[in-house]
Amino acid sequence: MADEKNPSRGNGGGANGGSNVGSNGGKTGKVGLVERVSTGVKDDIHALKTDIPSKAKEQIEGLKDPTKTQVYTSIFRHKHDDTPRNRALGVLSNVFLHLHPAKINRDAVRYSYTWGMGGITFYLFIILTYTGVLLMFYYHPSKVQAFRDVLYLEHDVPFGKILRNMHRWAAHLMVIAVWLHMFRVFLTGSYKKPREFNWNIGVLLLVFTLLLSFTGYLLPDDQLGFWAVTVGTNMARATPLLGHEGPFGSMLGMTPYNDVRFGLLGGSIVDANALLRSYIWHCIGIPIVASVLMIVHFWRVRKDGGISGPAPVMLEAEADKPRRGPKAAGE
Amino acid sequence: MDWRQLWEICSAPDNVPIVGLIPLLAFYIYLAVKQARANDQLIEQLEADPAMAKTHHRKTWPFKPGWAKEVHVWPFLLRIEFLAAIIITIILMVWSITLNAPLEEPANPNLTMNPAKAPWYFLGLQEMLVYFDPWIAGVVMPTLIIIGLMVIPYIDTNPLGSGYYTWKQRKFSISTFLFGFIILWVAMIIIGTFIRGPGWQWFWPGQTWDHNRLIYEVNRDLPDLFGLTSNMAKAIFGAIVVGGYYLLGGALVYSLFRRKMPKDFQRMSLLQFSLMAFLWLTMIALPLKMALRLLWHIKYVWITPWFNV
Numbered sequence: 001m002a003d004e005k006n007p008s009r010g011n012g013g014g015a016n017g018g019s020n021v022g023s024n025g026g027k028t029g030k031v032g033l034v035e036r037v038s039t040g041v042k043d044d045i046h047a048l049k050t051d052i053p054s055k056a057k058e059q060i061e062g063l064k065d066p067t068k069t070q071v072y073t074s075i076f077r078h079k080h081d082d083t084p085r086n087r088a089l090g091v092l093s094n095v096f097l098h099l100h101p102a103k104i105n106r107d108a109v110r111y112s113y114t115w116g117m118g119g120i121t122f123y124l125f126i127i128l129t130y131t132g133v134l135l136m137f138y139y140h141p142s143k144v145q146a147f148r149d150v151l152y153l154e155h156d157v158p159f160g161k162i163l164r165n166m167h168r169w170a171a172h173l174m175v176i177a178v179w180l181h182m183f184r185v186f187l188t189g190s191y192k193k194p195r196e197f198n199w200n201i202g203v204l205l206l207v208f209t210l211l212l213s214f215t216g217y218l219l220p221d222d223q224l225g226f227w228a229v230t231v232g233t234n235m236a237r238a239t240p241l242l243g244h245e246g247p248f249g250s251m252l253g254m255t256p257y258n259d260v261r262f263g264l265l266g267g268s269i270v271d272a273n274a275l276l277r278s279y280i281w282h283c284i285g286i287p288i289v290a291s292v293l294m295i296v297h298f299w300r301v302r303k304d305g306g307i308s309g310p311a312p313v314m315l316e317a318e319a320d321k322p323r324r325g326p327k328a329a330g331e
Numbered sequence: 332m333d334w335r336q337l338w339e340i341c342s343a344p345d346n347v348p349i350v351g352l353i354p355l356l357a358f359y360i361y362l363a364v365k366q367a368r369a370n371d372q373l374i375e376q377l378e379a380d381p382a383m384a385k386t387h388h389r390k391t392w393p394f395k396p397g398w399a400k401e402v403h404v405w406p407f408l409l410r411i412e413f414l415a416a417i418i419i420t421i422i423l424m425v426w427s428i429t430l431n432a433p434l435e436e437p438a439n440p441n442l443t444m445n446p447a448k449a450p451w452y453f454l455g456l457q458e459m460l461v462y463f464d465p466w467i468a469g470v471v472m473p474t475l476i477i478i479g480l481m482v483i484p485y486i487d488t489n490p491l492g493s494g495y496y497t498w499k500q501r502k503f504s505i506s507t508f509l510f511g512f513i514i515l516w517v518a519m520i521i522i523g524t525f526i527r528g529p530g531w532q533w534f535w536p537g538q539t540w541d542h543n544r545l546i547y548e549v550n551r552d553l554p555d556l557f558g559l560t561s562n563m564a565k566a567i568f569g570a571i572v573v574g575g576y577y578l579l580g581g582a583l584v585y586s587l588f589r590r591k592m593p594k595d596f597q598r599m600s601l602l603q604f605s606l607m608a609f610l611w612l613t614m615i616a617l618p619l620k621m622a623l624r625l626l627w628h629i630k631y632v633w634i635t636p637w638f639n640v
Binding site for chain 1: 347351352355356362363365366367370374377378384389392398399400401402406408411412416419423427430431433435436438442443450451452453456457465466468470471477480481484485487489490491493494495496497500501505508598638
């Protein structure tokens with residue numbers, strides 16, 4: 001306020017001064033002002049006596065039904081009453097739930113059919129992302145610090161030990177869950193028309209799950225990880241054509257310093273570069289690719305007609321008749 | 332019986348997942364078999380009674396007219412998902428509190444771990460190294476496993492058994508998958524984890540790991556048994572054996588398929604059938620090669636200056 005007024009007074013001089021009642025006006029303005037202020041204040045006090053109780057009453061009434069407040073309706077796009085419409089909207093208008101349909105077959109919720117392993121895999125991926133990000137705060141992917149950081153996590157960081165433990169066990173559990181998911185999908189023939197493509201996405205996700213786990217194995221930079229990754233990447237030496245010990249590799253000019261293993265490790269032995277590459281693949285590269293594939297995987301589950309069953313059994317005699325659509329089969 | 336040795340292997344933190352995997356697999360196989368049996372029974376019933384087949388809702392679970400065919404995802408599915416998330420979280424919490432992730436000495440390239448094992452889920456591939464050269468066990472086989480899995484939907488032309496558990500309608504595909512998954516993948520992992528000790532030698536469960544044990548095995552190559560000495564003869568002989576395996580095997584698969592599964596065979600195109608036969612024979616080649624090694628001490632079948640099979 002003061003900053004705005006001072007320059008205007010200095011520049012404008014007399015022209016402004018006359019109208020500026022508050023600061024340099026004469027006695028004539030002052031009387032009118034006092035009167036106006038006092039009647040205004042009286043009026044306000046009078047109005048307050050009725051306004052406040054009525055507003056307060058309104059407020060309390062409003063609080064009794066928070067679902068009608070503007071804040072609530074801005075967050076939730078539908079009412080909360082337990083009606084079929086709202087049950088459907090609760091799923092459809094929620095970004096986290098909208099991959100689900102509003103309604104599913106009454107048998108599709110049976111655990112004995114689905115085993116729930118796909119969903120559990122996804123949940124484990126979320127846990128791994130969460131614990132993984134927290135671990136990244138304490139870990140430097142360098143030969144000097146990596147092992148010490150793990151020791152630091154184990155002994156000094158609050159909850160560091162449980163954080164690392166949970167990351168590791170969730171990773172192992174995810175591998176198991178992926179296998180069981182694939183096993184169930186095979187046993188129920190869920191890869192058959194029209195889900196062939198989604199099965200392929202699933203196979204890729206299986207590969208990326210194993211690669212995620214494998215790249216993470218090296219990161220503690222201990223004997224276990226070092227030798228496991230050494231054993232694993234030594235295979236790459238023997239790649240036909242592209243490895244220096246593989247069939248026809250040396251004929252194509254492959255040496256330990258230019259073959260596919262060198263590309264994987266960023267060197268001819270598992271060392272600092274391998275640690276960094278492992279770290280980047282583990283924390284950035286593969287999670288991004290896997291996330292994209294997961295989006296496609298879930299999307300295709302819906303587009304291919306929801307989960308495959310439990311479908312009505314088909315008889316031998318019907319096998320070669322024109323197939324009923326996925327809707328009829330899923331019904 | 333060295334119980335301490337057995338306990339050390341079973342309680343190694345990274346082996347616990349496999350110890351857990353075995354009962355989990357057993358449970359889910361039981362669950363699948365139970366439902367497959369019930370469905371197969373229903374299928375038999377419906378095939379015997381066409382009138383019933385027309386009206387029956389074709390599931391083993393009860394359904395009465397008037398019941399809603401569909402249920403709301405909220406809450407009937409979401410409550411299951413929520414429960415699953417809670418249970419998994421509790422399992423992980425308990426597991427993380429009671430068992431510490433392994434951490435060995437700092438990495439030391441000069442001190443080789445013996446046995447140096449890959450992570451448990453790759454131990455099947457490592458076990459294959461006993462029987463095949465690295466370019467097959469480490470590169471070609473994994474690639475073929477991935478490709479083989481990916482082509483399954485395109486070579487399995489049987490339209491039956493989509494969306495329900497069954498055994499009778501899909502005997503061939505299910506037994507093939509079970510053989511590949513349970514015997515070749517999981518059992519090999521179990522061998523790699525619990526049986527293989529120092530020097531990747533075979534130690535029965537409870538047998539003490541002897542780091543100084545030496546086994547003198549005289550392995551022979553198949554061409555040697557036939558008295559072949561020149562490189563050329565060995566290479567040609569091997570090519571004939573391996574090529575013959577695929578040709579004769581393919582013929583055998585063809586003759587079996589024609590007779591035992593005429594409908595499936597009719598539905599398959601030439602490409603579908605040859606792909607299926609090739610992948611199936613490659614899968615069977617693994618236990619065959621294992622038998623050659625274990626029973627007759629044969630190392631290579633096909634020897635060339637560039638690669639050995």
